[in-house]
Amino acid sequence: NAGVTQTPKFQVLKTGQSMTLQCAQDMNHEYMSWYRQDPGMGLRLIHYSVGAGITDQGEVPNGYNVSRSTTEDFPLRLLSAAPSQTSVYFCASSPGTSLLGTFFGQGTRLTVV
């Protein structure tokens, strides 16, 4: 019963480096999303997807790319890391409506130096 799996759990990047945060869910959920969590600001939506091949921007999309080639996977790409992207990142999935609950991964703590 894996649910939503994120890798890695911790990552340190140098400014300008690129990397991909991985996210996979095994619940056959239509909706997947990425949030970042910063102190006192709650979780802010970066990008989301309502199905394979469909993505859209959230509240804070700049500096991030996503793709959704399969129902299960929703990777988040940082193209050129900046210190402002230091944060905890959460991937989430839901079965087409938030009313049935949104399921979160355990998070990736990213530090950009």
Place this chain on the structure above:
Amino acid sequence: GDSVTQMEGPVTLSEEAFLTINCTYTATGYPSLFWYVQYPGEGLQLLLKATKADDKGSNKGFEATYRKETTSFHLEKGSVQVSDSAVYFCALSHAGNMLTFGGGTRLMVKP
């Protein structure tokens, strides 16, 4: 746009004390309202929800009532335990859409 405002923490209580965490929202229409809980080192988990005015969500001794007249969804528990120590997030969504979160409130319960 939509927004959610929560009381700032941390909230520190003794075991068996009464808990209230305030949450108010600004949104168009009739959003659904949620409380999520985050235990240390973990992702968020749905605690309770309410989908229309005057609905009461409840789970694990926690309750919250959807008050449209005051645009509020305050979280309450009659007797907290040490195991309730966590960060609590109030959130809203319009059906089928993504969640909008408040800033989170850290609760610390001391034995």
